[in-house]
Amino acid sequence: MAQRLAPEHRVLELGCGTGTTALRLASGVAEYVATDVSAEMIAIAREKAEGAGLPQLTFEVAPAEATPGPEGRFDVALAFNLLHLVKARGALLQAAHRGLKPGGLFISKTPCLKEMNPLIRAVIPLMQAVGKAPYVAVFDAAELEDELTASGFAIVERARHGSGRQDPRPYLVAAKI
Numbered sequence: 040m041a042q043r044l045a046p047e048h049r050v051l052e053l054g055c056g057t058g059t060t061a062l063r064l065a066s067g068v069a070e071y072v073a074t075d076v077s078a079e080m081i082a083i084a085r086e087k088a089e090g091a092g093l094p095q096l097t098f099e100v101a102p103a104e105a106t107p108g109p110e111g112r113f114d115v116a117l118a119f120n121l122l123h124l125v126k127a128r129g130a131l132l133q134a135a136h137r138g139l140k141p142g143g144l145f146i147s148k149t150p151c152l153k154e155m156n157p158l159i160r161a162v163i164p165l166m167q168a169v170g171k172a173p174y175v176a177v178f179d180a181a182e183l184e185d186e187l188t189a190s191g192f193a194i195v196e197r198a199r200h201g202s203g204r205q206d207p208r209p210y211l212v213a214a215k216i
């Protein structure tokens with residue numbers, strides 16, 4: 040996906056966790072804003088970025104349902120391993136759409152639980168009941184694509200990276216219409 044980024048790009052990463060992806064990609068773009076709802080994750084990310092010499096990279100504590108800055112600020116928005124964890128997915132997609140320039144790209148890779156072993160789906164409520172699992176949405180790739188389309192995006196690339204192309208975490212690139 041790094042091939043989708045250009046030196047002049049302003050990039051927003053949602054749900055960045057401890058910043059691993061941000062640290063790999065930020066050197067190739069003009070601005071990289073990485074956000075996460077967890078202050079603990081952002082604290083670790085900032086620590087990891089110290090001394091990395093990436094002045095274009097900033098980390099912010101923010102919910103993915105609200106993109107920072109003015110409308111049309113970003114060329115690319117990234118969401119890896121995030122969409123299945125967000126209840127207000129529609130709000131997230133609308134916020135990402137708002138934050139992107141026309142033609143800007145929303146790039147995601149998302150576990151689609153509907154495509155996984157049903158045993159996993161059976162175990163999750165049990166883990167949630169004892170506080171060991173977060174909210175997890177169950178959908179498949181077709182439903183996710185429909186949500187993106189309904190939010191004003193057009194799918195421009197879809198891929199499965201697992202062995203035998205069976206990966207239940209589809210990689211999707213969607214352009215803001």
Ligand SMILES: C[S@@+](CC[C@H](N)C(=O)[O-])C[C@H]1O[C@@H](n2cnc3c(N)ncnc32)[C@H](O)[C@@H]1O
Pocket residue numbers: 053054055056057059074075076077080101102103104118119120121124125
């Ligand atoms: C499974 S981790 C993925 C981290 C990183 N994107 C990666 O692929 O390694 C999910 C991250 O999403 C964050 N998260 C969950 N719900 C969120 C929300 N509504 N807004 C922003 N971040 C959220 C969590 O705090 C966590 O850091």
